[in-house]
Amino acid sequence: MRYTKHGAITTLSYWQGKYKVIRNISALKNLFKIKELKQKVFFTLMILVIYRLGTHIPVPFIDRAELSKFAETQKAASGLFQTISLFSGRNFEQMSVFALGIMPYISVSIILQVLGVVIPRLQKLQREGSLGQAKINRWTRMGTVALAAFQGFGLGIYLMNQNLTYMNTASLASLFLFTTVVTMTAGCTFIMWLGERITDKGIGNGISLIIAVGIMARYPGDFSSLCNQIFADAVPMIWLPVIIVLFVLSVIAIALVQEGTRRIPIQHAKRMVGRKVMGGGTSYLPLKINTAGVIPVIFSSALLSFPSFLAAYVFGSSQNGGWLGDLVATESSYNVYAFCQRVFGLEQGGIFLLLKSLNFHIIVFALLTGFFCFFYTSVVFNPDDVANNLKRSGSYIPGKRPGKPTSEYIDYVLTRISTVGAVFLVCIAVLSMIMMVSFRMPFSGMSFVGGTGLIIVVGVLLDTLRQIEAQLMMRHYDGFAQKRVGATWR
CATH class of the missing domain: 1.10.3370.10 (SecY subunit domain)
Structure with a gap:
């Protein structure tokens, strides 16, 4: 163990880290x-x-x-x-x-x-x-x-x-x-x-x-395919560390947003029950940044697959998927970014290729994902019901009158944080698509960089871990997560 002028803090961090490992x-x-x-x-x-x-x-x-x-x-x-x-x-x-x-x-x-x-x-x-x-x-x-x-x-x-x-x-x-x-x-x-x-x-x-x-x-096969293409000089070697770094950053970002919350303080009124004062104190109403979870990307992908199925597998006969495949074709005559072409293997077009070719698949997918973020949030969370429950229990948000003003405030906060969650979800979901079009990368490499699949995998694993945690805590066992005390983590 190493001591500095902040030796006490270093020692505390060291033992906290060991405690987390032992706890898990x-x-x-x-x-x-x-x-x-x-x-x-x-x-x-x-x-x-x-x-x-x-x-x-x-x-x-x-x-x-x-x-x-x-x-x-x-x-x-x-x-x-x-x-x-x-x-x-x-x-x-x-x-x-x-x-x-x-x-x-x-x-x-x-x-x-x-x-x-x-x-x-x-x-x-x-x-x-x-x-x-x-x-x-x-x-x-x-x-x-x-x-x-x-x-x-x-x-x-x-x-x-x-x-x-x-x-x-x-x-x-x-x-x-x-x-x-x-x-x-x-x-x-x-x-x-x-x-x-x-x-x-x-x-x-x-x-x-x-x-x-x-x-x-799919991941083992995709990684093997990517390595084979790198060894065959079909994909520049520099992409391997870039993809690994982007994969780690994407997982961390998705986990943080999926678990992130905005807490609204709730004040509980005191009541006299006999000679005792009951209630009182402050708690919090947690609003998740991404209330809809992974449902928006699943829904938008499912909705896209149905008309795509009709167009590409019933009415069309070309290798590109019929007339809808022709709409997402990415040919271009631009010749820019020579440096990126040498370093990253960027072929003709680059980001201008993405903008020039009206890529309907990416655009429609992004719009549908954003729409379902707000739609599913409105389905699973009703501010009016929350406001009415607070009013019946004698609780209130400081500075807001019970009833409709409370409901409007909760809806205002929920809309703001849902906008942040929707923008993040859309950016992560289309990241791999944009890189595939812009850098002419194979799907086997870009499947690790953001994208629908990674969002679903991380989100589902977190949700499953949360359910296991609840089962452990219900039976009075320590779980994987840290316990909360008030507004801080212990």
């Missing part, structure tokens, strides 16, 4: 001391293993050699292909029975939530608690099966148009379409069932965990 090790031990919690963790892991095993079951009658060549072409040519493949955990590239992933379920959930704003009956169901939610869940399952069948039919047509099946003759086409629709629908329904089982009997949100595991399954 102790929390891991406690995790396996509690029988019920241990069962939940093992059940979740077992379901995720089953999901990953299912990704290796192929759709029947697919020419695997031609599919492999086609997937490589699409990865290089189409960002839409990457969006769909990202959420299926590479099942789409391998054309397994899980190729549709969980996207039909998410798409139907979005539709019902949006309709809940304008249809009074859905609004009433959303407010009825568990009974209303059970009916909405039933409608979601039915819609998922229907949408999965529709997308499976369109995918079957596309596979035949691209000569990726052994059954291209007219007499066998109907059998292939029927087989594809049945296997795709069954696969999507099974994934939905697995996710619900995790939510009911495991740890974490099942659907989100399945998406996150699928994304993480």
Whole structure:
């Protein structure tokens, strides 16, 4: 241990660091001391293993050699292909029975939530608690099966148009379409069932965990592909440390924003109960900077994948994904930034290429992500309800009258911090897309730099860790996080 003129502070920091490590090790031990919690963790892991095993079951009658060549072409040519493949955990590239992933379920959930704003009956169901939610869940399952069948039919047509099946003759086409629709629908329904089982009997949100595991399954292959391209001089060596640094910074930034809160002081009124004075004191109303969590990027990606699926895999036949693929083409005749071209391998165009080529995929994705940040925040947090609850309990925000003024103030603060969270989420989500277009980088390298996948993985892992923490604290065990005392961390 080293002492300086601030030796006492150095010593304190040293022992605090050792205490944090010991605390986390102790929390891991406690995790396996509690029988019920241990069962939940093992059940979740077992379901995720089953999901990953299912990704290796192929759709029947697919020419695997031609599919492999086609997937490589699409990865290089189409960002839409990457969006769909990202959420299926590479099942789409391998054309397994899980190729549709969980996207039909998410798409139907979005539709019902949006309709809940304008249809009074859905609004009433959303407010009825568990009974209303059970009916909405039933409608979601039915819609998922229907949408999965529709997308499976369109995918079957596309596979035949691209000569990726052994059954291209007219007499066998109907059998292939029927087989594809049945296997795709069954696969999507099974994934939905697995996710619900995790939510009911495991740890974490099942659907989100399945998406996150699928994304993480891509990382080893993407890193290996990036290294191969660097060793083959297809990508400059300088990009390896740059990507590693950007990856670490992105993870830290996402974690800070996901966990960041704005605390509004709440004053509790004193009450006389018999001869005793009850209540009083001050507490805080925590408002998360990113109240919507990872839902906006999941929703926007799901919403983009559906019309992209129609355009690229039903109506279009080009390698770039039909007419929508042509809109996001990135060819340009500019020749700028010679220095960056030498150092980073920047090809013609650079940032001007991004601005010149009207990249609708990035623009629409950014707008949808920002919209869903505010939309989902309004769904999960109602300032009027919070203000009414404070008023009924005799609590108030200092300097604000109870009732409507309190509600307006909470809404004002929530809007401001949600704007910060939305801007951050959009910037991180489109960072990898912008770098891919500007620097002509492969997806395998940019998947580690921000992007939708990294936001989802970090957000889901934090949410799962938070649920484990709550289970430990409920049983009077130390958790992973530090305990709060008042407004500071201990």
